[in-house]
Amino acid sequence: xxxxSERHGCQPEDxxxxxxxxxxxxxxxxxxxxANECGxxxxxxxxxxxxxxxxxxxxNNWTEFPNVDEEVRGLLDECEWFEVYDVVEALPTHFSSYSxxxxxxxxxxxxxxxxxxxxxxxxxxxxxxxxxxxxTRGSEEFQVTIHEAFxxxxxxxxxxxxxxxHEAIKDLSRRPQPDSTGAIQHAMAALECxxxxxxxxxxxxxxxxxxxxxxxxxxxxxxxLAKLWGFxxxxxxHLQEGREPGHEEAEVVVQVASAVARYLSKKSAP
Numbered sequence: 001x002x003x004x005s006e007r008h009g010c011q012p013e014d015x016x017x018x019x020x021x022x023x024x025x026x027x028x029x030x031x032x033x034x035a036n037e038c039g040x041x042x043x044x045x046x047x048x049x050x051x052x053x054x055x056x057x058x059x060n061n062w063t064e065f066p067n068v069d070e071e072v073r074g075l076l077d078e079c080e081w082f083e084v085y086d087v088v089e090a091l092p093t094h095f096s097s098y099s100x101x102x103x104x105x106x107x108x109x110x111x112x113x114x115x116x117x118x119x120x121x122x123x124x125x126x127x128x129x130x131x132x133x134x135x136t137r138g139s140e141e142f143q144v145t146i147h148e149a150f151x152x153x154x155x156x157x158x159x160x161x162x163x164x165x166h167e168a169i170k171d172l173s174r175r176p177q178p179d180s181t182g183a184i185q186h187a188m189a190a191l192e193c194x195x196x197x198x199x200x201x202x203x204x205x206x207x208x209x210x211x212x213x214x215x216x217x218x219x220x221x222x223x224x225l226a227k228l229w230g231f232x233x234x235x236x237x238h239l240q241e242g243r244e245p246g247h248e249e250a251e252v253v254v255q256v257a258s259a260v261a262r263y264l265s266k267k268s269a270p
Contacts, residue, residue, distance in 0.1 A: 014140065015124035020247065021176060023084035027125065028076040031088060032069070034115055038095050038108035042068040048094060049075050052087050082175040085127065085134050088116065092132040127173075136172040142255050149258035153190075156265050158197065164190035165261070168254045172247065180250035187257035188232045194261045198268035207233070216264070228256060 005011060035045050042064045049072055050057050061067040076084060095108035106114070113129045120127055120137065128137040137143065146165065153162035164186045171182035192206040199213050209216065210226050217225060232253055245253075 012122060014121040017126040017137065017139070018124040020126040020136070020178075021081065023081035024123070024125075025077065027119070027123070028084055029073065030116070030119055031084065031091075032073055032076065034112050035091055037115075038091075038112050040091075040094070042072055044094070046072045046075075048090055049087055052090050053079055053083055080176070085175060088129065089132060089134055092129075134173065134175075135169055136178065136251075138251055138255070142251060145255050145259050145262075149262040152262045152265050153194070156269060158194060158265060161190040161193040161197075161261060161265075164193065165254075165258055168257075172250060172254065178247050178250070180245045180247055183250040184232050184245060184253045187254040188229065191257040191261045191264075194264045194268075198264045217260070221260075225256075225260060228253065232257075 032045065036042070046057055046068050049055070053075060055075060058071055061071050076087065092109040092112060095112060109132070113132075117128050119125075126137050127134050129135075138146075146169065150162050150165050153159070153165070168183045168186035168190070171179040171186060188206065192209075195206055195209045195216070196202050196204060199209055199216065201209060201212070204212065207226065207229050210222055210229065214222070216222065
């Protein structure tokens with residue numbers, strides 16, 4: 001039966017994201033607990049964890065509980081934060097042979113993803129599991145903007161621009177260090193691609209397009225975007241030593257570029 005909170009629609013608000021480059025001790029235990037809930041015996045989980053971490057199993061531990069279970073927890077407690085997420089990504093592919101975990105018949109991998117993402121949101125952890133791959137998670141507004149922009153571009157057959165947005169998210173999701181510069185480059189490339197298509201000017205840069213086609217964007221949005229292009233050109237293309245953009249700056253560029261790309265795509269649709 002669904003939980004009381006689920007039956008009555010009582011869900012806490014998402015916590016502010018405060019954790020990206022880290023895996024709190026509690027999370028490491030939650031991963032083990034969820035794997036157990038999905039039908040994984042400690043010995044099976046140990047084999048997977050040792051494979052991912054390149055560690056040797058302790059053959060002196062053969063009792064599932066508490067010996068092997070404690071060994072697994074110890075391995076996860078001791079490893080680097082990004083290795084915890086490596087284990088998380090390796091788990092769903094091992095759930096396919098296990099039985100459903102809920103009364104609604106959810107598969108084990110779906111249950112694991114739903115419950116882990118719920119935990120991430122409640123604890124302010126800036127990651128989300130999407131079809132077995134961990135991706136960076138921003139605010140709700142960020143998630144909605146990216147999702148809607150990607151869907152709009154795919155619907156309109158602008159796959160190149162959509163792929164650039166996808167690559168921007170991948171760069172923000174890199175571990176242990178996100179590629180903020182790459183994310184900015186890909187996001188602006190997506191916008192430039194849509195702007196070229198919308199104006200029929202396939203070789204112009206976005207900066208040239210903004211100057212050449214005054215009515216492309218309403219004022220003063222055109223001026224704001226020109227400044228964003230200047231910032232992106234400096235931070236994403238002409239990077240100087242010691243001035244690498246942070247994750248927050250890159251996230252803002254990705255969100256704004258995605259939103260404007262979606263706007264231009266809808267505006268230029270036949």
